[in-house]
Amino acid sequence: MSIAVSDAINLLNRTPKLLRDMLEGLPDHLIQANEGGETWSPYDVVGHLIHGDKTDWIPRLRICLSDTTDKTFQPFDRFAQFEDSKDKTLQDLLSAFEQIRTENITALKEMKLRNEDYQRRAVHPALGEVNLGQLLTTWVVHDLDHIYQVSRILAHQFRDDVGPWKAYLRIVQ
């Protein structure tokens, strides 16, 4: 059994506010910091979530529900935010994410998903056959994964300053 639609909506609805409360008003040296190399900053993560809500989750749910013969998803561009977010402030991104997420929750409610819809199948371009229940559950877990990531990126900035407590703090290990 995959996630209940009510739990999915309950959790998906929280993410824009949660990210606002995590990030709004933090100094740039934290908003733009990453975990080294090509890793992402909190700012990059918000852009990535917007791109997913614009191009990925709802269109893929619609493909699962449709009776078209070509049920292969478009590949998801994991780097689109580096172009899309250009010249935008964190405030712009947080507001854009709130807006698209609100629209998408409305679209999700309008689908009036029933238990039998969870078995409707489609094809992921890299992962192969998937079903609607897995896709809906993944949307929720993907949000949580990025909340997890943002808390870890912030903690990373202080990893050398906790002294011997590092042994107790899983987030900096």
Add this chain to the structure above:
Amino acid sequence: MSIAVSDAINLLNRTPKLLRDMLEGLPDHLIQANEGGETWSPYDVVGHLIHGDKTDWIPRLRICLSDTTDKTFQPFDRFAQFEDSKDKTLQDLLSAFEQIRTENITALKEMKLRNEDYQRRAVHPALGEVNLGQLLTTWVVHDLDHIYQVSRILAHQFRDDVGPWKAYLRIVQ
């Protein structure tokens, strides 16, 4: 160099609201869920944070700043919440955490910490010599560690329902 006092206050101030954003209004089967065995639920984590704010962080900062000869911290009881939270609702805990955290941020501001205070030393009962800068940084990273944990506990409940996407979701690996 440890965390700036202004960044510490900025981040510590967010945590009660973040936990409310994450948890208030979730069904009990998520609030009380854990990661198996003796691991903690989101409900347990909020109780643990209250206990830390009541007994640990500010008293330890005061020991660092004091001129007493016995500068050994009291051990922290990591299981106190199982007794303290009895008969309390999640709402009770979220409100109690908000209140104690607000008081503690006031206390932290009143300490008017200067750079030289960061070197003031004390003795952790298990970790040995530590300094005030490490303690203040650890307070912040400890909050982030538990936000990280709560997002992971929630994701854990859906780990078997994401199908092949599991390969892409670090939080359930």
